[in-house]
Amino acid sequence: MSVGPTGKGPRLWLQPERKNSNGSVETARWAIRDGKIKRSTGCPPGDLAGAEAALAEYITQKHDPRRNVGQPSHVLIVDVLNVYARDVARLHARPRESAAMIARLASWWGNPLEASRKAIGPKPVLTGFVSDINAANCHAYVTFVGATRSASRDLEMLRAALRHAQEQRVLEGTVNVTLPPKSKPRERWLTRSEVAKLVWTAWRGGRAANGRSGEGDNWHMRRHLARFILLAVYTGSRRGDVLNASFVHSVDHGYIDLERGVWTRKASSKLATKKKQTTIPLPLGLLAHLRRWRRAGQTFAVEFNGRKVDNISKAFRALVAECGLDKGVIPHALRHTAVTWAMQNGIELWEAAGYFGMTVQTLMEVYGHHHPDHLKGAAAAMGKRKR
Numbered sequence: 001m002s003v004g005p006t007g008k009g010p011r012l013w014l015q016p017e018r019k020n021s022n023g024s025v026e027t028a029r030w031a032i033r034d035g036k037i038k039r040s041t042g043c044p045p046g047d048l049a050g051a052e053a054a055l056a057e058y059i060t061q062k063h064d065p066r067r068n069v070g071q072p073s074h075v076l077i078v079d080v081l082n083v084y085a086r087d088v089a090r091l092h093a094r095p096r097e098s099a100a101m102i103a104r105l106a107s108w109w110g111n112p113l114e115a116s117r118k119a120i121g122p123k124p125v126l127t128g129f130v131s132d133i134n135a136a137n138c139h140a141y142v143t144f145v146g147a148t149r150s151a152s153r154d155l156e157m158l159r160a161a162l163r164h165a166q167e168q169r170v171l172e173g174t175v176n177v178t179l180p181p182k183s184k185p186r187e188r189w190l191t192r193s194e195v196a197k198l199v200w201t202a203w204r205g206g207r208a209a210n211g212r213s214g215e216g217d218n219w220h221m222r223r224h225l226a227r228f229i230l231l232a233v234y235t236g237s238r239r240g241d242v243l244n245a246s247f248v249h250s251v252d253h254g255y256i257d258l259e260r261g262v263w264t265r266k267a268s269s270k271l272a273t274k275k276k277q278t279t280i281p282l283p284l285g286l287l288a289h290l291r292r293w294r295r296a297g298q299t300f301a302v303e304f305n306g307r308k309v310d311n312i313s314k315a316f317r318a319l320v321a322e323c324g325l326d327k328g329v330i331p332h333a334l335r336h337t338a339v340t341w342a343m344q345n346g347i348e349l350w351e352a353a354g355y356f357g358m359t360v361q362t363l364m365e366v367y368g369h370h371h372p373d374h375l376k377g378a379a380a381a382m383g384k385r386k387r
Contacts, residue, residue, distance in 0.1 A: 010034040010058060012041075012051050032058055072130035075171050077158075078110035080130060083170055084161035091270060094240055096310075101154050102161075108144055109133070109158070118144055130162070130175055138178040148180050155179050188328040189340040195233055197323050202226040205322070224304045225319055227293065228312055229334060231301055234286040236338030236356045239331045241265045241277060243309055245301040247294045256301060258294055261287050265357075276357035343367045 013033045018026050030043045030051035041054040081102050089098040108115045112126040124140040126132045138155060145151035155177050165171040190198075202225035231242045244267065246253040251269040254277075256262075261284075266277035282290070290301060300308045312331060320329045335356075342352050343363075353360045 010055060012055055013038075014045060015040070030054075034058075070170065071172055072133075072175055075130045075165070076110065076128055077130055077132070078106050078128065080161050080165045080171065081106050081110070081158075083168060084157075084164050087168070088160070088164055089157075098157070101157050104145070105154050105158055108141055109137075115140075115144070120144060130171060133158070133162075133175050133177060135176075135178040139180075142180050152180050152182075188326075188333055189337040190329065190333060192341075194323075194325060194329075195229065195334075195337065198319060198325075199226045199229050201323050202229065202319055222315065222319065224302050224309055225312070225315055227289075228302045228309075228316075228331075230286065230289060232331070232334035233338050234283050235263070235280060236335050236342070237265060238275070238335060238357075239312065243300075243302055243312065246299060247290075247301070248299055253300075256282070256290060258287070258291050278354055278357045280355055339363070339367050 011033055013031050015029050015031045017028045020026065028045050030041045030045070030047070032039045032041060032055055039058065041051045043051040043054065085099065085102050089095060089102060092098040108118070109126070109132070110128050112128050115126050116123050119140060120143045122136075122140070124132075124137045126137065141155065142148060142151040145154065156179065159177040159179075162171065162175050162177065166174070202222045203220075205222060228242055231237065231245065232239070235242075237245075241254055244254050245256050245263065245265070247256050247258065249255050250267075252267050254267055255264045257264070261282045262279060263282055264279045266279075270277075293301065297306075302309050302312070316331055320327070339352070339356050339358075342356075347355075349360050349363060353363050356363075
């Protein structure tokens with residue numbers, strides 16, 4: 001079956017000079033042609049750059065889903081993700097990681113053919129619109145990713161993108177995103193001897209590569225790992241906060257005030273999230289280390305070859321393997337360790353919640369059993385003799 005001619009799409013057209021019926025003359029101008037639409041840019045023939053900028057703005061507005069509020073069956077999932085990426089995700093603490101998650105979501109939810117090809121088990125019924133988001137397809141996405149924790153984080157971002165689309169009047173109504181069951185909280189925390197082994201190996205290790213001194217020498221090349229571990233264990237801070245900590249005040253980084261001994265973990269340019277980044281006083285032992293690092297010329301608390309470190313996962317895995325520890329020891333385990341030690345030392349719950357940036361409820365649910373006063377009243381009551 002034959003089809004009609006394909007439209008050329010939005011393009012620039014140089015409208016020639018012309019005379020009107022009243023005798024006035026319109027000079028030549030660049031105009032935008034899009035099917036039956038003709039819109040003047042107001043740019044003369046010599047201003048091609050201005051005309052191209054006007055064309056780019058026209059195309060952006062034409063495809064911007066904010067123009068109208070749409071039903072879930074008329075709004076593309078890719079459009080929802082694009083709006084979230086432009087407005088919110090670029091301001092995240094780890095924008096590259098957020099961008100990778102959005103790309104993974106878009107490659108599956110926004111591409112029905114690709115999703116069907118990569119599906120494991122029953123084929124999902126997808127058209128690329130928001131109305132496709134249901135419990136069955138969410139479960140299929142978890143199977144496609146293969147890692148429950150990663151898929152859950154992706155779906156949480158999808159849910160946040162949908163909420164943002166509703167706030168921006170891109171999407172009408174609510175859409176439920178079904179998340180997989182939450183995994184059990186991590187129980188792996190490090191002993192003081194394990195932390196000491198990690199720090200010592202990172203600080204002093206690597207003198208000889210392949211067992212032969214002088215060949216492939218990387219002496220002191222992992223001291224940034226030791227600094228990362230010390231700062232994370234002393235304060236229980238998240239990985240992103242530790243890597244973003246700077247001795248120089250900047251709107252894009254957390255600030256360590258060495259004079260006052262205070263760490264402002266949240267950058268002033270970052271939007272507040274449910275992951276609280278409270279300002280905390282620094283322990284004296286850690287403060288002494290930080291002052292030495294600053295005197296040595298560092299700008300950030302964690303640096304490699306004089307530059308800020310953005311990702312520490314690969315180097316940390318290699319260090320854990322060299323120390324003979326299990327794979328459960330990941331960077332986040334250092335935060336888990338710090339909170340566990342604090343609870344074992346009997347810190348007040350409200351102080352611990354404020355210091356580590358979490359709610360008292362989370363503190364009790366995940367770490368409460370480590371506190372010496374945990375269920376102490378019940379034990380005392382059970383030990384009493386009935387009169």
